[in-house]
Amino acid sequence: MKRVAAVDLGASSGRVMLGSVGPEVLELRELNRFWNGPVRVHGTLHWDLLHLYRSVLDGLHLAGRIDSVGIDSWAVDYGLLDASGRLLGNPVHYRDSRTDGVLEQVLSTISAAELYAVTGLQQLPFNTIYQLAAEELPADAATLLMIPDLLAYWLTGEIGVERTNASTTQLYDVSGRDWSDELISRVPARVGGARSGGGLPRRVFPRLWEPGDVIGTALPDETGLAPGIPVVAVGSHDTASAVVAVPAADDRFAYISSGTWSLVGLELDAPVLTDAAREANFTNEGGVDGRIRFLRNVMGLWILQECQRVWGDDDLAGLLRDAADAPPFAVLIDPDAPEFLAPGNMPARIEEHCRATGQDAPRSRGAVVRCILESLALAYRRTLRSALTIADRDVDVLHVIGGGSQNELLCQLTADACGVPVLAGPVEASALGNVLVQARALGEPFPDLRAMRALVRSTHSLRRYAPQGKPADWDAAESRLFGTR
Known part of the structure; x- marks a missing residue:
């Protein structure tokens, strides 16, 4: 019997679930459920990521013995790290108005047909590509991490982006299954206060993980968890995990x-x-x-x-x-x-x-x-x-x-x-899909x-x-x- 912790973060609430998987057994028990919503500061909607991380740790501490951890969440939003791994500001919420009118600006540089031919992605005004075009990237931005990958980084110290969430950015080549260097180089961007003639900096887009890859092990001194607990990349876009179930x-x-x-x-x-x-x-x-x-x-x-x-x-x-x-x-x-x-x-x-x-x-x-x-x-x-x-x-x-x-x-x-x-x-489809991918990575x-x-x-x-x-x-x-x- 495998015992795994599924961190499942939705756009209005989050939860940590304990999953038990074995022959003819698939069970979930809720360990911690917590609020998740926007926090408005001086007109900008942010996610309260430190609250989420603390709530995740609280749930994991209630789990007892576990064989692994997996994290899924909503799509498109991200955090930026500097070269030392420090988070450069609270991630902005996709419902924030900063992307108003940005879609049209990007499409004046990259046509909708070109974007779709590479990414195959639905045009939504809050897609990551438009958020990045709307943002003034700090000059010292070194790494972009999607929300589940940011939490996994805090748990393990390992940097990467899981593929299903990368595919929601509109900067991912859906046929080539990798970041699109061409699109990244053409997005109108401001870096360090100046308009970038070379698009977004390619250096901020890290390696990609497959669902089922072991990201690393939880850092016991940082997290208070037992040594050696693997953190597994699941379908980290919550819908990807849900469709598994x-x-x-x-x-x-x-x-x-x-x-x-x-x-x-x-x-x-x-x-x-x-x-x-x-x-x-x-x-x-x-x-x-x-x-x-x-x-x-x-x-x-x-x-x-x-x-x-x-x-x-x-x-x-x-x-x-x-x-x-x-x-x-x-x-x-x-x-x-x-x-x-x-x-x-x-x-x-x-x-x-x-x-x-x-x-x-x-x-x-x-x-x-x-x-x-x-x-x-x-x-x-x-x-x-x-x-x-x-x-x-x-x-x-x-x-x-x-x-x-x-x-x-x-x-x-x-x-x-x-x-x-x-x-x-089932109701808890995202958590179930998360649990099943972890269980397979552990040998089920x-x-x-x-x-x-x-x-x-x-x-x-x-x-x-x-x-x-x-x-x-x-x-x-x-x-x-x-x-x-």
């Missing part, structure tokens, strides 16, 4: 990794770099065992979470009951509209969005929640159908994993909208992803949602929201 029986599946964000897509053997994929804004991100996560980001439950925060209402079950009783398709919003990206008064933004689109604003909290969930289901439908057409695939089932798999109303609406059975669960006999998924399927309960309702109603709603059929 999709309990699929074959390849005819799609998935939604549902949480603060919703990642809607397919698992493929090779990237799809066609004009159709680029124009539909699909991303080709690295997965475990060299697979490609062909997906598109949809805003996700962030909008609902912000509404609950503003309302001061944490009774999600009650809100969902009221939403189930609210009239269907009364109000629809585009969940990916830019006004819903930043933290703020989300109910007021929904009202303003409704006025701008000629709709009456929802009049109750239940109606607001119904509006959010139906709009998300329509966005999932549109994204899934585009993915299947562009990748020339068919699927028999849609797996909903992550925290959103517990939202019964959203899962049923998703099945209805997409016209495909939904299998919901998982020859491939199918073997890992079989263990998830045999040890976790799933809930099935069959499509209901009238497809014509969803056709009409999609046409009304997006102007397409």
Whole structure:
């Protein structure tokens, strides 16, 4: 029996989980759960990385005997180290406004078609390439580390970037599976206060790790952990770990990794770099065992979470009951509209969005929640159908994993909208995928992803949602929201 610690950091909370893996055994126990969110300082949103690191150590100290540690987190954000390994400032949060207008500046130097041909990445204004173009890099910046790699560096003293998270930077060659020296050299950048004629400094981009590589061992004097505990590179982008734990029986599946964000897509053997994929804004991100996560980001439950925060209402079950009783398709919003990206008064933004689109604003909290969930289901439908057409695939089932798999109303609406059975669960998919990759690195006999998924399927309960309702109603709603059929 392997006992491993999975550090799983989401965009609103983090947790340290103890995983037990053995023949017909895959169990998780939560050791420490902690807040994670932006801290605004003089107008800039930062991550509180020292709080996160302290919380991670607190969880690891509760684990008792463990065989290894693995870390996954959200994508795109990074920290910069100087030559001595000192962190040069708190990492900036991807929802910060510093990247406003930067995408257009970069595209005036590197065309969207060129970027996509190399990276295969969805255009999002907060991708790492745009954050770096927006930042004035300190002259003494020596190393860029993505968030999981920064925490792993603090644990071990070893420097590198894990491949699945590197693939989200828009500076990674998805076909060549390495940093793109050409793109790095062409990004308009400011280094030490001066405009760099040679792009970003190549020296800051370190070696790449594969999921399953042993990064190093935890430093006992620094961490308070027992000597010799290996820190294993997992699918360090949390969605890469989550997709490992999709309990699929074959390849005819799609998935939604549902949480603060919703990642809607397919698992493929090779990237799809066609004009159709680029124009539909699909991303080709690295997965475990060299697979490609062909997906598109949809805003996700962030909008609902912000509404609950503003309302001061944490009774999600009650809100969902009221939403189930609210009239269907009364109000629809585009969940990916830019006004819903930043933290703020989300109910007021929904009202303003409704006025701008000629709709009456929802009049109750239940109606607001119904509006959010139906709009998300329509966005999932549109994204899934585009993915299947562009990748020339068919699927028999849609797996909903992550925290959103517990939202019964959203899962049923998703099945209805997409016209495909939904299998919901597991909830802690990212932590499970993290644990499974660690266990294989320690010698558990998982020859491939199918073997890992079989263990998830045999040890976790799933809930099935069959499509209901009238497809014509969803056709009409999609046409009304997006102007397409």
